[in-house]
Amino acid sequence: MTKNVFKKNDFIAIYTDVDRDSFGLGKVVEVDDNDIIIGSIDPSGLEDGLILYNISTICKIEKNTQYCAKIQKLMQIKNTEFQTYKFEGKSILQELLALAQNNKKFVEIELQNSHESNSFGIVELFDENICKIRQFDNYGEKDGIGILSIEDISSIKYDSLESRAIFLLTAK
Secondary structure, eight states: OOGGGOOTTOEEEEESOTTSSOOEEEEEEEEOSSEEEEEEEOTTSOEEEEEEEEGGGOOEEEESOHHHHHHHHHHHHHTOOOOOOOOOSSOHHHHHHHHHHHHTOEEEEEETTOSSOOEEEEEEEEOSSEEEEEEEOTTSOEEEEEEEEGGGEEEEEESOHHHHHHHHHHTO
16 A cells, blocks of 8 residues: 555545454544554444554555445434544654653554554653553553554554543543
8 A cells, every 4th residue: 555545534444454354444634654544433433533554554445335334424423523633744653652642642552463452551752763651451550661663563543432431440
């Protein structure tokens, strides 16, 4: 895939593995040479944060499918709206990490296209090479520090519905 395939505001499904029945769905927010960010929508038509994908890991996109139309109809019924984010487009991965760090929002990071949540928590610091995450478990308990290689990041979920629920558990 190349960045030219993606247009801002297109509603698309993104696949990183055609053998799995999972994909990201939402509106294209920003694209740079390496990554794409979509405003994510969950299967019930609710806004589900942002997802960044490394373009090199994307093997298929879909547009204008019956499923896309169904979710868009649910969004209309529920009056679901996307939050507005402004990215400069230089390195949207770096900009998303900065957004997460500044807003103290949870991120879920996938490394090396593992299809797993390899680190979940709050960005403490990052540079061009590493990202340090204060990690939490699914019960809202602190779970140490993760230090990740930026070049190994294949996906980042920012402020998802699931992470918002876990955030509530940390405020006990």
